[in-house]
Amino acid sequence: QVQLQESGPGQVKSSETLSLTCAVSGQSISSDNHWGWIRQPPGKGLEWIGSFYPGVNTNYNPSLKSRITMSIDTSNNQFSLKLTSVTAADTAIYYCARDNNRAASDIWGQGTMVTVSS
Amino acid sequence: QSDLTQPASVSGSPGQSITISCTGTSSDIGSYNRVSWYQQHPGKAPKLIIHDVSSRPSGVSNRFSGSKSGNTASLTISGLQAEDEAAYYCSSYRSYSTVVFGGGTKLTVL
Numbered sequence: 001q002v003q004l005q006e007s008g009p010g011q012v013k014s015s016e017t018l019s020l021t022c023a024v025s026g027q028s029i030s031s032d033n034h035w036g037w038i039r040q041p042p043g044k045g046l047e048w049i050g051s052f053y054p055g056v057n058t059n060y061n062p063s064l065k066s067r068i069t070m071s072i073d074t075s076n077n078q079f080s081l082k083l084t085s086v087t088a089a090d091t092a093i094y095y096c097a098r099d100n101n102r103a104a105s106d107i108w109g110q111g112t113m114v115t116v117s118s
Numbered sequence: 119q120s121d122l123t124q125p126a127s128v129s130g131s132p133g134q135s136i137t138i139s140c141t142g143t144s145s146d147i148g149s150y151n152r153v154s155w156y157q158q159h160p161g162k163a164p165k166l167i168i169h170d171v172s173s174r175p176s177g178v179s180n181r182f183s184g185s186k187s188g189n190t191a192s193l194t195i196s197g198l199q200a201e202d203e204a205a206y207y208c209s210s211y212r213s214y215s216t217v218v219f220g221g222g223t224k225l226t227v228l
Binding site: 045046047048051057059060061062095100102103104105106108109110111 | 214
């Protein structure tokens with residue numbers, strides 16, 4: 001079955017860049033689906049970060065757009081998120097997910113906690 | 119403040135039915151049938167339980183149902199069970215290829 005696994009540093013210093021990777025198994029990320037990122041600050045709700053369809057389009061949350069870059073590594077079947085100039089407000093669990101092409105995330109990674117420290 | 123509005127909490131007794139509302143605007147729920155619902159137990163990743171307003175993914179109990187009227191979507195859980203106690207989030211496609219979430223509703227099974 002399709003599985004997603006996030007990886008990256010658990011702590012990032014304020015004003016630096018947060019970098020995360022999502023490794024996908026069971027399906028090629030080059031075909032059939034959108035892929036994306038969603039985050040959840042501790043004790044709070046979900047926030048859509050952005051998603052992409054490989055080779056077609058990339059869409060970002062307007063409130064984060066100026067700080068986000070999403071990229072794909074087809075050779076390793078993984079995709080990545082970079083978020084620049086982080087602040088304490090970016091402290092959250094970051095999830096990668098597969099989108100069913102109808103704006104629904106049907107498969108999620110387990111999530112990775114990222115803390116922004118000063 | 120979240121883009122979609124949900125009640126912070128709802129509760130019900132085992133066997134009862136409850137409904138959670140999710141109110142958006144004409145730029146999201148009102149214009150697109152791409153409303154989804156997620157169930158999240160503490161410490162776990164969210165799980166998709168409804169997509170496209172009322173469709174259930176394979177393996178999701180038929181006790182979960184979704185609907186939409188105007189700018190408001192609803193999730194109904196019938197025959198409440200203890201295992202249904204969780205947080206529930208709605209989401210919707212919004213104009214210009216973005217997705218918005220509700221703030222979440224904590225369901226307590228009494």
